[in-house]
Amino acid sequence: MHAVEIQNVTKTFGDFTAVDDLSLTVPEGSVYGFIGPNGSGKTTTMRMIVNIFYPDRGSIRVLGGALAGTRSEHLAYLPEERGLYRKMKVRELLEFYGELRGGRNVTAEINAWLKKFDLARCADQKLETLSKGMSQKVQFIAAVVPEPRLLILDEPFSGLDPVSADQLRESILDLRRRGATIILSTHDMHVAEHMCDSIFMIFRGKKVLDGTLESIQSRYGADTIRVGVNGNAASLQALPGVEGIRDLGQVQELRMAAGCDPQQILQALVARTRVLSFAVTRPSLHEIFIRIAGPAAEEAAHA
Amino acid sequence: MRRVLLVARRDYLAVVRTKAFIIGLVAFPILFGGGSLGVALMQNRTAPKSRTVAILDHTRVAAPEVIAAAQQRLPDNQDAPPGLQATPHLEFEAITPDDANPDQQRLDLSDRVRRGDLVAFVEIGSETLHPNANAKVSAGYYSNTPGADGNSRVVGDAVSNGVRRARLKELGVGEDRFSDVLRPVPLQNMSLIARDPQTGAIHTPSKRGAAESFVIPFVLVLLLAMIVMICASPMLSTVAEDKLQRVFELLLGATTPFELIAGKVVAAIGVSLTTSVFYISGGLLLLQGLALFGLAPLSLLPWFLLYLVAEVTMLCAMGAALGAACGSPQDAQQLVMFLLFPVVVPLFVLQPIMQQPNGPFATAMSLFPLFTPIVMMLRQSLPGGVPAWQPWAGLTGVLIVTPLFTWAAARIFRVAILMQGQRPTLPELLKMAVRG
Numbered sequence: 058m059h060a061v062e063i064q065n066v067t068k069t070f071g072d073f074t075a076v077d078d079l080s081l082t083v084p085e086g087s088v089y090g091f092i093g094p095n096g097s098g099k100t101t102t103m104r105m106i107v108n109i110f111y112p113d114r115g116s117i118r119v120l121g122g123a124l125a126g127t128r129s130e131h132l133a134y135l136p137e138e139r140g141l142y143r144k145m146k147v148r149e150l151l152e153f154y155g156e157l158r159g160g161r162n163v164t165a166e167i168n169a170w171l172k173k174f175d176l177a178r179c180a181d182q183k184l185e186t187l188s189k190g191m192s193q194k195v196q197f198i199a200a201v202v203p204e205p206r207l208l209i210l211d212e213p214f215s216g217l218d219p220v221s222a223d224q225l226r227e228s229i230l231d232l233r234r235r236g237a238t239i240i241l242s243t244h245d246m247h248v249a250e251h252m253c254d255s256i257f258m259i260f261r262g263k264k265v266l267d268g269t270l271e272s273i274q275s276r277y278g279a280d281t282i283r284v285g286v287n288g289n290a291a292s293l294q295a296l297p298g299v300e301g302i303r304d305l306g307q308v309q310e311l312r313m314a315a316g317c318d319p320q321q322i323l324q325a326l327v328a329r330t331r332v333l334s335f336a337v338t339r340p341s342l343h344e345i346f347i348r349i350a351g352p353a354a355e356e357a358a359h360a
Numbered sequence: 361m362r363r364v365l366l367v368a369r370r371d372y373l374a375v376v377r378t379k380a381f382i383i384g385l386v387a388f389p390i391l392f393g394g395g396s397l398g399v400a401l402m403q404n405r406t407a408p409k410s411r412t413v414a415i416l417d418h419t420r421v422a423a424p425e426v427i428a429a430a431q432q433r434l435p436d437n438q439d440a441p442p443g444l445q446a447t448p449h450l451e452f453e454a455i456t457p458d459d460a461n462p463d464q465q466r467l468d469l470s471d472r473v474r475r476g477d478l479v480a481f482v483e484i485g486s487e488t489l490h491p492n493a494n495a496k497v498s499a500g501y502y503s504n505t506p507g508a509d510g511n512s513r514v515v516g517d518a519v520s521n522g523v524r525r526a527r528l529k530e531l532g533v534g535e536d537r538f539s540d541v542l543r544p545v546p547l548q549n550m551s552l553i554a555r556d557p558q559t560g561a562i563h564t565p566s567k568r569g570a571a572e573s574f575v576i577p578f579v580l581v582l583l584l585a586m587i588v589m590i591c592a593s594p595m596l597s598t599v600a601e602d603k604l605q606r607v608f609e610l611l612l613g614a615t616t617p618f619e620l621i622a623g624k625v626v627a628a629i630g631v632s633l634t635t636s637v638f639y640i641s642g643g644l645l646l647l648q649g650l651a652l653f654g655l656a657p658l659s660l661l662p663w664f665l666l667y668l669v670a671e672v673t674m675l676c677a678m679g680a681a682l683g684a685a686c687g688s689p690q691d692a693q694q695l696v697m698f699l700l701f702p703v704v705v706p707l708f709v710l711q712p713i714m715q716q717p718n719g720p721f722a723t724a725m726s727l728f729p730l731f732t733p734i735v736m737m738l739r740q741s742l743p744g745g746v747p748a749w750q751p752w753a754g755l756t757g758v759l760i761v762t763p764l765f766t767w768a769a770a771r772i773f774r775v776a777i778l779m780q781g782q783r784p785t786l787p788e789l790l791k792m793a794v795r796g
Binding site for chain 2: 104107108109132133134135136138139140141142143144145153154156157158160196199200209
């Protein structure tokens with residue numbers, strides 16, 4: 058069964074079309090990554106799945122049922138814009154959200170989650186006394202107790218330190234292992250590449266990518282050379298057969314022109330500088346993102 | 361319904377557990393009662409033991425009678441509860457008129473008033489004793505605060521009675537009959553006579569004092585308006601504040617907007633009922649302590665609670681919608697007056713309604729659903745009451761309008777609550793209410 062089925066959905070705000078004729082299927086038990094530039098329609102799509110916004114056209118089915126203006130206890134949502142009742146104590150707040158979603162006492166689950174996130178000692182503190190990172194972890198717990206079948210996370214890692222981010226990542230993957238479907242939006246392509254079974258990219262309200270990382274990358278082919286050279290990237294300028302250079306510091310990514318032979322590029326490079334590493338590869342998700350939504354794409358769109 | 365009650369419980373506890381609520385609940389009657397007590401004490405304290413009023417008597421016979429009338433004068437407020445009104449204790453000094461230089465004499469007396477030797481002086485004209493048939497007779501009362509002097513009524517009574525005494529003396533009436541002749545006949549307010557619809561018996565008319573005629577209705581309506589304002593105005597600011605702190609989106613993942621707004625309204629109703637129980641119980645205990653329990657309008661309490669719930673529901677739903685539409689804390693402050701319009705407008709027209717509680721204006725106001733709770737409550741509590749069908753008609757209007765307002769408010773709330781940094785215009789709000 059599909060966790061989410063979106064059929065030809067359009068959502069407008071006044072004259073602005075936030076989501077344009079979108080169709081998408083999220084398989085149950087998968088981690089689905091939503092990527093796209095700011096304002097491209099990710100959050101609007103998520104809000105429509107959660108039934109906060111209603112689509113102008115099209116239909117959305119969640120966990121096999123049509124949305125009917127209600128909330129499902131099996132669906133959990135962590136919004137990007139986060140705020141909690143600051144005067145409430147942590148445990149009180151989590152019990153409130155847990156009962157709101159699950160309709161039952163969730164004390165045992167709350168205790169387990171607090172322990173997992175090293176927040177047990179803060180259980181009786183007011184939210185206003187917690188740091189931002191701790192508040193974010195509390196919000197995540199508020200979203201996932203009781204355990205949902207579909208978890209929608211809008212930018213869950215933003216603002217978290219690496220330790221907290223790891224704890225959150227572990228928890229998300231653990232929920233997936235227990236059968237939950239996860240939809241998460243992120244601007245961190247590394248997260249999308251490593252955590253997500255499938256990736257969906259939306260740009261100006263339209264779907265531009267949808268599939269596994271493998272299938273997305275295969276559409277672009279092995280047109281990228283990852284190279285390390287002595288000195289700086291200046292020696293890579295104006296190489297024949299190279300359409301673009303992305304300087305990552307210690308490594309540079311070269312984008313080959315169609316039909317170009319990597320051996321010719323290697324020969325040209327060796328003639329210029331000492332080559333430390335040279336690998337022909339497929340473009341990273343970051344690179345694909347830039348190709349679709351970067352300045353060059355913007356210019357092309359306006360040309 | 362479960363989610364509505366959960367939201368309501370959280371919001372209710374968030375209000376009633378605060379020190380501000382508990383202190384406010386206790387402080388209001390203390391401030392109100394303490395204020396009244398303070399005014400009474402200050403009045404008694406500022407009244408000197410003896411103050412002199414000079415009588416410049418051009419009739420040359422009235423002054424001794426004025427002094428005698430003042431000494432025999434019964435306290436005119438003897439029916440009023442003690443401490444509510446201070447009776448000034450005055451002394452009188454007869455002044456022989458200086459016919460050669462009357463202006464200089466008035467100036468001298470005025471200077472004595474300015475120096476504080478006199479509280480005032482009264483000038484009784486020579487024509488006062490035997491005025492022409494069509495002449496308007498009056499005596500001049502000169503004081504530092506003409507028109508705002510609490511002694512003028514007492515002095516006026518003494519002058520009137522004194523002049524009457526002088527006239528009676530001229531007619532040869534003995535002094536022993538003065539008290540009978542001059543005894544005033546006060547009017548006693550009575551309720552209208554009605555037939556009991558069940559037994560058919562004619563009710564005995566009952567006496568109506570100032571408390572029943574004015575104080576009880578006034579207090580009842582003020583209490584209703586105060587509780588509504590206490591509960592409704594924070595709704596707007598709280599929703600606006602929570603919106604700006606971005607509390608709602610996480611909640612909207614777990615509840616529908618209608619459940620959320622309904623929970624908030626139920627919480628506000630809970631707070632209003634808690635406040636009412638506190639004040640009504642306190643009021644009844646006070647009346648019992650003063651042996652005035654019979655004045656308690658017990659038959660109106662169910663109506664009071666019905667109107668309270670309806671008004672709080674209507675205004676809190678609107679408050680939540682307006683709060684959701686706020687783009688900044690300043691917006692919330694500006695919109696509070698708009699929200700309290702259905703409470704404030706009836707308070708402005710209390711006087712004409714109390715003067716003619718069954719007139720067309722009062723009836724129309726009380727049947728307009730936004731004003732029904734306050735105006736109908738006032739009319740029902742006034743002596744004479746209202747025709748039996750009117751409260752039910754008013755309530756029907758309220759019961760139709762309240763869910764409509766709540767429904768429209770929920771639609772505005774749903775759309776506006778996630779809008780950040782912008783305040784929708786009135787047409788946009790109406791569009792949100794219609795289209796959702």
